[in-house]
Amino acid sequence: MSKKIGLLLLTLCMLGSLLAACSSNNNEPKPSASTGSTNTGSDSDAGNGVKDYGKVYVYANYGHLGNVVDLSKKEALEEVRQYIKEKSGVEVIEIVPPKGSEADRLNLLLAGNEPLDIFTGSMDLHQANGAAYPLNELLEKYGSNVTGVWPDSWSEASWEALQKDGEQWATPVSPPMAGNAITIRKDWLEEVGLGVPTNLEELEAVMKAFKEKDPVGNGETIPMITSFNEMNAVLSGLFMENGYGNWIDEEGNVRPTVQHPGYLEFLTVMADWYKKGYIYRESFATDATKVIELVRSNRVGVAATWHSRTLANTTMIREIDPDAEYVTADIQGPKGYGRLVGTVGKSGTMISKNSQNPEGAMRYLDWLLSDVENYLTAFWGIPGKHWEWTDKEKGVYRRINQDYQGEFMTGFSFAMTVQFREEDPKSNDQWVRPFFAQYLTETEKVKYEGTFDVSYLFDKAKIGEQVPTLSDIERMIEQEVTKFVMGARPLSEYPNFLSQLENAGINKWIEVYTKEYNALKNQ
Numbered sequence: 001m002s003k004k005i006g007l008l009l010l011t012l013c014m015l016g017s018l019l020a021a022c023s024s025n026n027n028e029p030k031p032s033a034s035t036g037s038t039n040t041g042s043d044s045d046a047g048n049g050v051k052d053y054g055k056v057y058v059y060a061n062y063g064h065l066g067n068v069v070d071l072s073k074k075e076a077l078e079e080v081r082q083y084i085k086e087k088s089g090v091e092v093i094e095i096v097p098p099k100g101s102e103a104d105r106l107n108l109l110l111a112g113n114e115p116l117d118i119f120t121g122s123m124d125l126h127q128a129n130g131a132a133y134p135l136n137e138l139l140e141k142y143g144s145n146v147t148g149v150w151p152d153s154w155s156e157a158s159w160e161a162l163q164k165d166g167e168q169w170a171t172p173v174s175p176p177m178a179g180n181a182i183t184i185r186k187d188w189l190e191e192v193g194l195g196v197p198t199n200l201e202e203l204e205a206v207m208k209a210f211k212e213k214d215p216v217g218n219g220e221t222i223p224m225i226t227s228f229n230e231m232n233a234v235l236s237g238l239f240m241e242n243g244y245g246n247w248i249d250e251e252g253n254v255r256p257t258v259q260h261p262g263y264l265e266f267l268t269v270m271a272d273w274y275k276k277g278y279i280y281r282e283s284f285a286t287d288a289t290k291v292i293e294l295v296r297s298n299r300v301g302v303a304a305t306w307h308s309r310t311l312a313n314t315t316m317i318r319e320i321d322p323d324a325e326y327v328t329a330d331i332q333g334p335k336g337y338g339r340l341v342g343t344v345g346k347s348g349t350m351i352s353k354n355s356q357n358p359e360g361a362m363r364y365l366d367w368l369l370s371d372v373e374n375y376l377t378a379f380w381g382i383p384g385k386h387w388e389w390t391d392k393e394k395g396v397y398r399r400i401n402q403d404y405q406g407e408f409m410t411g412f413s414f415a416m417t418v419q420f421r422e423e424d425p426k427s428n429d430q431w432v433r434p435f436f437a438q439y440l441t442e443t444e445k446v447k448y449e450g451t452f453d454v455s456y457l458f459d460k461a462k463i464g465e466q467v468p469t470l471s472d473i474e475r476m477i478e479q480e481v482t483k484f485v486m487g488a489r490p491l492s493e494y495p496n497f498l499s500q501l502e503n504a505g506i507n508k509w510i511e512v513y514t515k516e517y518n519a520l521k522n523q
Contacts, residue, residue: 050089053360058410059095059109059119061102064379068405071096076381076403083382084408087374088367090360094407110352117361118410120173122347123162127169133351135168138362145370146171146362149415153443157344161456170348171365174414178339178446180233181439183303183310183326188215199332200238200269203302207278210301223278225291226304228478231270231283231485232257233340234304237447238333239266243340245449246513254451254513256506258477262335264494270485284482298324307435314431328435330445337445344456349411365411372419378409395420414441451513454520458513466512469505476504 065071072080077094085091095116098105109116110131119126126132139147150159150172158172184206189196192209207223214221226234232244240247240262246254257263273279280286280294291309294300298320303310310326317324331338351361368375373383376397380387381404390396397420418441421433449455464470480497483489489497 050086053089053363054357055091055093055115056357056360056364057093057095057115057117058364058408059097059106059116060407060409061097061106062120062410062412064406064409064412065096066099070405072404072407076386077407080377080381080386080404080408084377087377088364090364090367092364092378092408096407110354113354115356116352117355117357118365119350119352120347120410120412121170121350123164123169124346126350127164131350131353132169133353133355133358135171135351135362136166138351138358139168139171142359142362143171143366145366146411149369149413150175151415151441154415154441155344157453157456161344161346162348170350171411171413172345172348173412174345175441176341176344176452177440178341178442179306179308179440180230180304181307181339181435182234182329182331183305183307184329185215185301186325186327187321187323188301191215196327196329197331198329203329203331204273204278207273207302208276211277215301216299220299222280222294222300224273224283224302224304225280225286225294225300226283227286227288227291228284228482230305235270235331235333235338236263236266237335237338237340238331239263239269239335239338240447241335242450243338243447245340245451246455246517247450248517252514252518253510254517255510256473256477256501258481258501259498259506264491265334267481267484267494268491271487271491274485275487279485284486307439308432311431311435312428315426315428326431328439337447339439339442339446341446341448341452344452346456368411369413369416372416375416376420379406380404390423396423397421398423451517454517457520458516463512463516467505467509470509473501473504473506473509476501 071077081092093115095109106119106121108114109119110126121127121132135143154175158175159168162168162170162172182203184196186196188210189206192206192213192215194202194206194209197203197206210221210223236257237243240257240260242260244257247257247260249255270279282290286294288306288309291300291303291305292313295303295310295313296316298317300310303326307328314324314326349365351358355361368378372395376387377383380397380399383389386401386404387397387399390398399422418437421429423429451458467473480489480500484491484494484497
């Protein structure tokens, strides 16, 4: 029931971030028996004393080319290709995904005899269907930077989710992230004479002031905007030991959030805020596009949403209000901080089972992740020609031109993303990157749902078969909880709601989830 991050994480890895030191880690998978590898290179130098490790075919399906109008100029593409070969010993051959048919093209590449070495794939689809190459030996021999770039403080679950039968089948893009947050208009706080709130009482005082003093005027100020999922992901954890999602009772049973005693307390506060007009009336019928529209129109004071709804739109808001600025608020409730860490991803960088040069592929990935300048070379081109540092110590760069667009980029890693940001007055980097560096990989001021340690291994298909009313239960929970918040159903009927869930099959849900959790926990 946790909010899934999915493709948003891939987008984050394309944006860039503030410089942050990355330590080596101990997440390197243990090697298994050798599976063998073929190096199509030679012992000759590729240039500058670097050995020739052959050609590596990269399918650039991370999404970073999706918004590019024009691909690289032919001359620039060849220049970057040769530059990378001289530095890494690998000649990278790009395979550009057709827009709108990226998955279809990948399926054809994996099923046919066309050359393919590196792509982004998923455990449930590509590994399960035998399309991925085992990585243990390659990582041990040639991938020290691939594993070493991952900080010790980040969850090992991101690596473990990409393992099966003792073998690593992909390298992760990102750790589990706490991307939902409370962001507040700093300039409006100054206008109403309040500081950044640190607890529920102070947060309510801010919303009250925004409503009464109406910084926008004509009653257009929205004290807080949110949605069902985001409200739960940001605020419900303030009232419970775990964030929104499964929790474990004293008997060891896995239960849904709505059965937690603290959840009713949470709903009571939300219903009160809604009744007072602090929560935007249309919050639970408003999609992300509408939220962004309201933010850009300079109307939203507090947002309990995915961080980019506000932070990534600051530059545009400043066209209306030059002083506009959102800040993140670390709120504590009766049970401490509340922001929920998202689920563990099961997609990552894979080497094709049919790769003709798996060693070269791993060496290329290792070169990319050995230094942020290598990473940016594949991303933006030759340093000094296509991009340049404006403050290398802080990881700030600017693009000189757009002759090269990133066809050779692969092996995305958020551990690299937090090490750089773009200098561009029209960019939202200056607002988004601090959040990247400080909040996305937060491990202390966050909450984890109760089965977080193994939930990414749950067999969703099997659970769905054993709980035939699963979708009905999930729909009922969202519908009825929304009614309680909006006042369409009195909170005095909450016990009746829990009884309705029993009639809908929640006890079977508990039984199946508990069995699945215990089986995985005891492995």
